[in-house]
Amino acid sequence: MFGIIASIIDGVLVGSVYGLAAMGLTLIWGVMDVVNLTHGSLIVAGMFALYLLTDATGLSPYAALPAIVVGGFAVGLFLYWIAVHRMIGRPPLMSLLSTFSVNLVLVGLGTAVWGTGLFNVPVSLPGLTLQRFTFPGTHILAAVLAGVLAGCLYAFLYGTRLGKAIRAVANNRGAAELVGIPTTRVLSFAFALGAALACVSGMLIATLFPFTVLSGDAYQLKSFVVIVLGGFGNPAGALFGGIALGLVEGLATPFMPVSWILVIEFGLFVAVLVARPGGVFALRRT
Amino acid sequence: MATQQVSTRIDALPRTILHRPFFWIIALAIAAFVVAPTIGNDVQLRESLLLAAVYIILASNLNVMIGYAGYVNFGSIVFFGLGGYLCVWLVGRPGFPLAVAALAGGVVVSALALVFGFGVLRLRGAYFALATIGVNEGVQAFVMNFSPWGGAAGMYLSTELFAPLGGPRQALWTIYYLLVAVMGLSLYLSYGIKVSKFGLGLLAIGQNEDAAAVLGVPTRLYKALAYSATAFLPAIAGGLYYFKSAFIQPSDAFDLTFSTEAIAIVMLGGQGTIAGPAIGAFFYEELRGWLLTSDTFSHFQLVVAGALLLIIVLFLPRGLIGTAHARWPDLRRIIE
Numbered sequence: 101m102f103g104i105i106a107s108i109i110d111g112v113l114v115g116s117v118y119g120l121a122a123m124g125l126t127l128i129w130g131v132m133d134v135v136n137l138t139h140g141s142l143i144v145a146g147m148f149a150l151y152l153l154t155d156a157t158g159l160s161p162y163a164a165l166p167a168i169v170v171g172g173f174a175v176g177l178f179l180y181w182i183a184v185h186r187m188i189g190r191p192p193l194m195s196l197l198s199t200f201s202v203n204l205v206l207v208g209l210g211t212a213v214w215g216t217g218l219f220n221v222p223v224s225l226p227g228l229t230l231q232r233f234t235f236p237g238t239h240i241l242a243a244v245l246a247g248v249l250a251g252c253l254y255a256f257l258y259g260t261r262l263g264k265a266i267r268a269v270a271n272n273r274g275a276a277e278l279v280g281i282p283t284t285r286v287l288s289f290a291f292a293l294g295a296a297l298a299c300v301s302g303m304l305i306a307t308l309f310p311f312t313v314l315s316g317d318a319y320q321l322k323s324f325v326v327i328v329l330g331g332f333g334n335p336a337g338a339l340f341g342g343i344a345l346g347l348v349e350g351l352a353t354p355f356m357p358v359s360w361i362l363v364i365e366f367g368l369f370v371a372v373l374v375a376r377p378g379g380v381f382a383l384r385r386t
Numbered sequence: 387m388a389t390q391q392v393s394t395r396i397d398a399l400p401r402t403i404l405h406r407p408f409f410w411i412i413a414l415a416i417a418a419f420v421v422a423p424t425i426g427n428d429v430q431l432r433e434s435l436l437l438a439a440v441y442i443i444l445a446s447n448l449n450v451m452i453g454y455a456g457y458v459n460f461g462s463i464v465f466f467g468l469g470g471y472l473c474v475w476l477v478g479r480p481g482f483p484l485a486v487a488a489l490a491g492g493v494v495v496s497a498l499a500l501v502f503g504f505g506v507l508r509l510r511g512a513y514f515a516l517a518t519i520g521v522n523e524g525v526q527a528f529v530m531n532f533s534p535w536g537g538a539a540g541m542y543l544s545t546e547l548f549a550p551l552g553g554p555r556q557a558l559w560t561i562y563y564l565l566v567a568v569m570g571l572s573l574y575l576s577y578g579i580k581v582s583k584f585g586l587g588l589l590a591i592g593q594n595e596d597a598a599a600v601l602g603v604p605t606r607l608y609k610a611l612a613y614s615a616t617a618f619l620p621a622i623a624g625g626l627y628y629f630k631s632a633f634i635q636p637s638d639a640f641d642l643t644f645s646t647e648a649i650a651i652v653m654l655g656g657q658g659t660i661a662g663p664a665i666g667a668f669f670y671e672e673l674r675g676w677l678l679t680s681d682t683f684s685h686f687q688l689v690v691a692g693a694l695l696l697i698i699v700l701f702l703p704r705g706l707i708g709t710a711h712a713r714w715p716d717l718r719r720i721i722e
Contacts, residue, residue, distance in 0.1 A: 135512045186700055192512040193458045194699060197653060200646060201695035208688025317642070321523055324516055332513075359531050359538075366524030373517045374505045 106233040108350040113235070113243040115346015117304050119339035120246040121319055122326035123253060124297030130333020131270040131290040132188055137199040138179060139323060140316025141206035142295050146172065146302025147311045148214065151221050161223050161307055162241070168303050169296050176295025180288045188287060189273075203316075210313035220310035242304040249300065250339045253293075257335065266290050270333065325369045403581055408660070408722045412577065415664070416570040420563065429558075436562050438671040439569040443623045444644075445651040445663035446576045447616040452649065453658030454585060455612055456592035457507070458515040461522030462620065462648055467639030468495050468525065469621025470628035471535055477629060478543050483550065488564075488625035495621035496614050503613035507606065510595070519642065526640035540635025547632075561630045565623060572619045577660050577722070579615070588612055592658075650695050656705030661721045665706060 121143060128136045146168055153164040183202045187195035225237025257263040268276040269286045277283050305311070305319065322345065330341025348368070352361050403409050419439065423432035444466060451459045472491035476482040482490070506517045530538045551557035579585040587608045590598035599605045628634040647670070655666025673694070677687045702709055711718050 129512075133512075135516070183696060183700075191456070192515065193452070193456075194703060196458060196460070196512065196515060197649065198696055198699045201650075201692040201699060204692025204695065205689045206692075208686055208690075208692060211688070212685045321519070324519070328516075357531070359527070362527035363524060363531060366520050366527055369520040370506070370517055370524060373513065373520065374508060 102231055102233070104351070104354050106230070106235070107353050108347060110235060110239060111346040111348075111350020111353070112343050113239040113346070114308065115342045115344070115349065116243045116246040116250075116339060117301060117308065117342070118319075118322050118326050118345055119330070119342020120249055120304065121298060121301035122323040122330065122338040122342055123250060123335045124294035124301070125320075125323045126327045126330065126333055126338045127253075127297070127335050128291055128294040129327070130335070131266055132184070132287050133192070134184055134187065134195040134199070134291075135192065136184075136291075136294065137196060137320070138183075138203045138206065138295075139298050140318075140320030141203050141210070142172065142175070142298035142316075143302035143305065143319045144210060144311070144313060144316040145175065145206070146299035147221075147306035147315070148210070148219070148313075149299065150303040150306045151219055154221055161221055161303070162245075165245075165300065165303065168299050172296035172299030173292045175299070176292030177288055179295065180291040184291055185284070185288070207313065207316070214313050216312050216314055218310050218312055221306050223307045236308075238307045242308055245304060246301070246339070246342075249297070250336070253297070254336055262286070262289065322365075325365050328369055328372050403578070406722070407720050409577070411721070412570070412573050412660075416566060416573075419566045419569070423562070432559075432562055434671065434675065436565055438668055439562075439565045440623060440627055441648070441651055441667035441671055442569050442664045443565070443572045444620055444648040445655070445667050446572045446660070447620050448645075448648050449652050449657060449660075449663045450576050450579055450588070450612055450616045452652055453656075453662075454580065454588040454592055455609060456595075457510075457609065457613075458512075458649070459518045459613075459645075460515045460649070461518035461520075461642065461645055462616075463642065463645035464518075464522040464525050464640060465495050465499065465617040465620040466624035466627075466644070467529075467636075468498070469624035470634050470639050471529065471541075471624075472621075473625025474541050474543060474628050474634045475535060477547060478541060484626075484629055488622045488629070491625040492618045492622040496618040499617035500610055500614035503610035504606065507609040507613060522640055522642060522645070526636050529636045529640070536635075538636060540633060540638075543629065543632040545632060547629075558630065561626050565626050568619055568623050568626070573660065573664065575615070575619065576663075579612075580660060580722070584608065584611070589658075650691075650698075653695070653703075653705055654698055656707030656709070656711070659705075659707040659711070659722060662705050662707040669706075 124142070125136055125139045128134055149168050149171060150161055150164050153159070153167060154161050179202060183198040184195065187198050223238050225241060227234040227236045228240060229235075257267060265276070265281045265286050266289070268279075268281055269283050269290070273283055276286075302319075326338055326341040326345050328341070329344045330337030330339070345365070348364065349361055352364060419435055423429075423435060444462065448459060448462045451457045451462075469488070469491040472494055473484070473487045476487035476490060477484060502521065506514065506521065509517050529535055535541060545554055548554045548557040551560045579588070587598065587603040590601070590603050591605055591608065595605055624639070628639070651666040651670050652663050653666070654670060655662030655664065674687070674691070677683045677690055683690055698705070704712060707721065710721075
């Protein structure tokens, strides 16, 4: 019995990191109606940034966090002006394709430089042992950091002027423009913020699991599942969605082979999408 | 304005499809596919044209959803992969003849698509696109665990199964001709849909779904029918293709890059036109071959393909044929 509970707790810990990953995607979706298919590559970029930084400096992985936030933000700004800016307000197919093609370029560059081999970042943290079960320290710290970052994002969106501007643009771009909000600058900022979140979540995932250049796709799909569970365009819901996904994974792990869990996840994804297109925890938009 | 354009175009053209020049241009293209590789028994050319035919089948069926109805099916490869699995399994285990197995695959996949279409097509825009990705990944994950189909390792066919087709060498030619026939059917299907009332309904859905519904287009039925109709031929093509390779595994059969390539082809050629996907597929196949063999670019194949697609999306959103149509409106009468 305790084994199942331990598995659920570990699932929730990892799930909160998935929630953080999905937060960047859902923020961008909510603010500018763009499905950012570079999300997976940005997660991988965070993983490799961590790998290179720890490899070069020998610092603790967690010290790399500020550098990755700043770097991710800069990359996000760059991507916005290259691929997204001209797609704002056009049919969804266009932004899907433009971000997809940037994703191809990024994945292509990644495979050319690093190949498709397995990488990992060694982190030594003492775990927490309860009875026969040990919760790895990396899982606990990653979950705590994900929670803190989600709190920061929430405080930013609801407590600052710029955050308010982002919410206003998400609500009605035309009206926001009319009351004097520089929408283009707000959009580029929101995109860069989403990219930075994706990179940071990639960094946290890299401390949990080994990764390859091609890992991005799997985490991007997980992020979609999380968004559907948490509600589209709702960053706070994403954290709950991530935790819900972690709960499902943790609950299923003791009862079935790991490979069946994906079937459940995607079945859940399609079923929820069709039954409640706004997401399970969708807030009613006014 | 755009709706008006559609109706004038329909009126200005001859009543029956047989009187249109484009009908015969398609026939010429198919004839070229049949004849070209037989000259000098060119096996290499045949293989390259076979791949082009597969791309044309995928792209022109996808075009009905994307170009006519305005629904982006990101996981269209699921039809191809499932059709392949059904055909390989039916040929391998119960020992059905290839034609029966491939047709059965097409019918089953098409029926599944109809059932699924009614559910998934309630979604619009990006939500629909995501759901199709989910369907593809879900089916892939399921097949990976489905032991009668070999799970993640896939299924092999013994080469003895080529015997009814006259041995391996002759079988490859037969399969090539069958694929070219499926390609021809795909082109005529998308042409036939476009000039029919059904196609007009789909185009109306693409312009403005709510307005179409108000005007009496049965939108849900039409969308589900389009989804199902465009599943049929890709599924047969998948059956033939994987019978030819005599091997199928989930990571190839449900590879999302394949279906995004098909989207890129539709965009490159021009969505909503019939010639567009075919020309796009041809160019794409040539470019891919060139990039893969080039010394400088072989490592950067994805980078170049991605950059090219980005340039098309940013600066040429109507694709080659669409841009040509805008430039020379009379071209619409010849190349549709």
